[in-house]
Amino acid sequence: MSNSTGIDEPITIEVWLGDSAKTGDSDEDMLPGFGNPIVDAADSFNRAHPEYRVRIRKIDYRELPKAVAEAVARGNPPDVAEYVYTATQVALDTRNRAGEPLFVPVQRAVGDRAKILGEPVVLDDLMPSARDYWSRGGELVSVPTSVTSNVLFANKTVLERAGVDRMPVTWQELTAACAAVAELPDGPPHGVTWPNYGWLFHREVIGQGGLFSNGDNGRTARSTRVFLESPELLRYVRWWRELQRSGHYFYTGELNDYFGGMAAFGRQEVAFAVTSSAVGDVMAGMAAEGGFECAVGQLPRSGDRPYSGGPFGGQSFFLTAGLPKEKEDGALAFLQHQLNPQHAIARMRDRSLPLTRPAYEQAMAEHWAEPFPGFLVATEQLASPNRTPAAAGPLLGNLNGINGVLTAAMHDVLVSGADPASRFRLAGEEAQALLDRHNAAALAYPPVTPDALTVTA
Missing domain, CATH: 3.40.190.10 (Periplasmic binding protein-like II)
Incomplete structure (x- = not known):
C-alpha cells in the first residue's frame, strides 16, 4: 500500500x-x-x-x-x-x-x-x-x-504437625485432612477455602463425568438447556455445605472472591486454599512472608473417578x-x-x-x-x-450470567441455609431464562449480537 x-x-x-x-x-x-x-x-x-x-x-x-x-x-x-x-x-x-x-x-x-x-x-x-x-x-x-487451571495449595508446615503426609487427591481425603488439622490445639480455625466461583462448578461437574448443558456441553450442537439440578452438581454442593457445617470450610461471604481466600491462607487461617495456577508465585510469597512452607497438589476429585484436568x-x-x-x-x-x-x-x-x-x-x-x-x-x-x-467444559451463551446465578444460589445455601435441591431448581429456571434470551438473539432472523456482553473470568 x-x-x-x-x-x-x-x-x-x-x-x-x-x-x-x-x-x-x-x-x-x-x-x-x-x-x-x-x-x-x-x-x-x-x-x-x-x-x-x-x-x-x-x-x-x-x-x-x-x-x-x-x-x-x-x-x-x-x-x-x-x-x-x-x-x-x-x-x-x-x-x-x-x-x-x-x-x-x-x-x-x-x-x-x-x-x-x-x-x-x-x-x-x-x-x-x-x-x-x-x-x-x-x-x-x-x-x-x-x-x-485450579490447583490446591497447602500449608505444609501445618499438615506435617497434623500428621497429614501427602496432599489429598479426593474429596474424602480432603475432608479427612481438614479433620486432622482441626485436632491441632493451636492450628488454623478452618481447614480449607475456595471461592464461590463459576469455574469451580464447571470443574466439579465434569470431574464426575457430568454435563453442564446439552449438546455435549455445546461441543457438538448449540447448548439450549442448562443443567443446574444435575446429580453431579448437587453432590458437589452438598459436600461443600457439609464441610462448612463441620467448620472445615471458610467462606469469605463474597462472590467470586479468589483473593479473600488467598489472604486467609497467607494469614494461616486455613491449611488449604484452591486458587488459579496463575497466582502460584503470589501464594509462595505469602507463605514465605508468613514463615511456613507451601505445597501444591491437584484439585481433589470426587471418589475414584479417572482424573479430568479441565475445564x-x-x-x-x-x-x-x-x-x-x-x-x-x-x-x-x-x-x-x-x-x-x-x-x-x-x-x-x-x-x-x-x-x-x-x-x-x-x-x-x-x-x-x-x-x-x-x-x-x-x-x-x-x-x-x-x-x-x-472434559472440554461448557460452551454456552451468557455463561457469565449463568455463573452469577450459580454463585448466588450457593451463597444462599452457605449463608441462609437454603435447601440445595430447591434453591438450585430455582437457579436452573433463572439460568435457563438467560440462556434462552441469548439464543433468541443469536438464532433470530436476521440474527443479532446478544446483549449480555460484559464478562468475568
Whole structure:
C-alpha cells in the first residue's frame, strides 16, 4: 500500500488484547506484566515482516466483548480480538453489520496450509486438551493465548504437625485432612477455602463425568438447556455445605472472591486454599512472608473417578471474517508466530501453562526450572488423557450470567441455609431464562449480537 508520497506503508493489523492484570474492583496489579510476551511477539513479527505492522491495544477483558460490538456498530472492528474463556460463545455469536458471524473459525481460515508468509502453522502443535476447549464440532474456532487451571495449595508446615503426609487427591481425603488439622490445639480455625466461583462448578461437574448443558456441553450442537439440578452438581454442593457445617470450610461471604481466600491462607487461617495456577508465585510469597512452607497438589476429585484436568481458564484470539486477503494472511501469520516454539516457551514465564507440544516438552525436560509454584501440577492436569465432551467444559451463551446465578444460589445455601435441591431448581429456571434470551438473539432472523456482553473470568 502506498501513501500520497509513493512510499509503501505497512499493512496494519489491529489486535485487541484482553487485559487481565487488574482483578475485581481493586486497581492492585496482581499479575504484573501479564500479556507482555504477546506484545514481544508482535514486535518480533513486525521485525520479521516489515510489510506488516501488528498494533496492540489493551482493553479490560471484562469490557472487551462490548467494546468489539460497539466497534462493529461504528464500522471499525479489530482484526484480531482476545476473548476470555467464559466469553467464547459470545464471540461466536457476535455479528457484523450484515448479520453474519463477525469471526471466522481459525482452522477454517488456515485450511490445509503448512506455512503462511513463511510462518509454520502451529495449530496441530496445540496441547490436545487446550485445543478441545477452544473447539466446536471438532473445529478450532480460536487460538489460545493463555491457559490456567485450579490447583490446591497447602500449608505444609501445618499438615506435617497434623500428621497429614501427602496432599489429598479426593474429596474424602480432603475432608479427612481438614479433620486432622482441626485436632491441632493451636492450628488454623478452618481447614480449607475456595471461592464461590463459576469455574469451580464447571470443574466439579465434569470431574464426575457430568454435563453442564446439552449438546455435549455445546461441543457438538448449540447448548439450549442448562443443567443446574444435575446429580453431579448437587453432590458437589452438598459436600461443600457439609464441610462448612463441620467448620472445615471458610467462606469469605463474597462472590467470586479468589483473593479473600488467598489472604486467609497467607494469614494461616486455613491449611488449604484452591486458587488459579496463575497466582502460584503470589501464594509462595505469602507463605514465605508468613514463615511456613507451601505445597501444591491437584484439585481433589470426587471418589475414584479417572482424573479430568479441565475445564481450563485462559484467553484466545479470534480472527475477524472477511478481511482483505493480504491482511488476513498477515493476521494468520501473526497467530502462528506468537505461538512458535520461542514464544510459546516464553509464555510459560507469563503464568500460562504450556499451550503447545514443544512448550510442554520443554517444561518436562530435566533441566527446566518450574517458573512458579503449581506449574507442574497444573501442567499434569492439562495433559490429562481424559478427552470427552464433558472434559472440554461448557460452551454456552451468557455463561457469565449463568455463573452469577450459580454463585448466588450457593451463597444462599452457605449463608441462609437454603435447601440445595430447591434453591438450585430455582437457579436452573433463572439460568435457563438467560440462556434462552441469548439464543433468541443469536438464532433470530436476521440474527443479532446478544446483549449480555460484559464478562468475568
